[in-house]
Amino acid sequence: MTEIYLIRHGETAWSRSGRHTSVTDLDLTExxxxxxxSLKGxxxxxxxxxxxxxxxxRARRTAELxxxxxDRVELCEDLVEWDYGDYEGVTSADIRAERPGWTIWTGDVPGGETAEQVRARLTRVIDRAAGSGLDRVLCFGHGHGLRAMTLCWLGLDFGLGDSFPLATGTVSVLAPYKGGRALSRWNSQL
Structure with a gap:
């Protein structure tokens, strides 16, 4: 079975401040x-x-650096970040001020993607990688998207998403284990 390496892009101004960033196309900070x-080599x-x-x-630049x-990287629309709709650029704390207890994992996203839509597209990435017969696949992506992909890989409910914090510029590995699927590395600096 294929190992899938997940790389969360490096820090952006919005990831540093906790602002939800999906379609806003920000570059990396210093x-x-x-x-x-630091991933090179x-x-x-x-x-x-x-x-x-x-x-x-932010993902393409992380891959390049x-x-x-x-020419070695294939762009994959299914790896984009969760579409935050009306919450684009807004922090979770600001959302919870209006909607106590809200999380991306358990609440709705007005004008954005549903959890089912996110699960469907990230399952396509997994199916492509796992069904490819390849040994190792590398995916450069985003915080909520890669966490959602991990939950799909493990067959877990999205409500557990907050249990898998994922820092910028880190490496995680989804791997086969004893005939099933496991998380063999998480949030690693390598």
Whole structure:
């Protein structure tokens, strides 16, 4: 079974301040650039049979700075961040001020994607990777999207999403284990 490596993009101004960022196409901060560059040499491009990236600038730039040339990276629309709709650019704390107890994992997103829509597209990524017969697939993506992908891989309810915090510029690995699926590395700096 295929191992799927997940790389969350480096820090942006909005990820630093906790603002929900899906369609807003932000570049990396200086810290984000350093996070992405720190992956170079630790992730060998030759070790991956397929490299996918969200088409958003922050994910593509992380891939490039990590040593993956644009001709080696396939852009994958299914890897974009959860569409936050009316909550784009808003922090969870601000949302909870109006909707106590709200989380992306258990609440609705006015004007954005439903959990079912997110699950469907990230399951397509998993099905493509796991059904490919390839040894290792690398995905550059986003915080909520990669956490949702992990929950899909493990067959867990999205309500558990807050149990899997994911920092910027980190590496996680979804892997086979004893005939099933497991999380073999999470939130690693390598």
């Amino acid at each position: 810290i984000g650039v350093r996070q992405a560059e 630790r992730l060998d491009p030759a070790a991956f049979d397929l490299v996918l990236s969200s088409p958003r600038l 990590a040593g993956f040339s644009a």
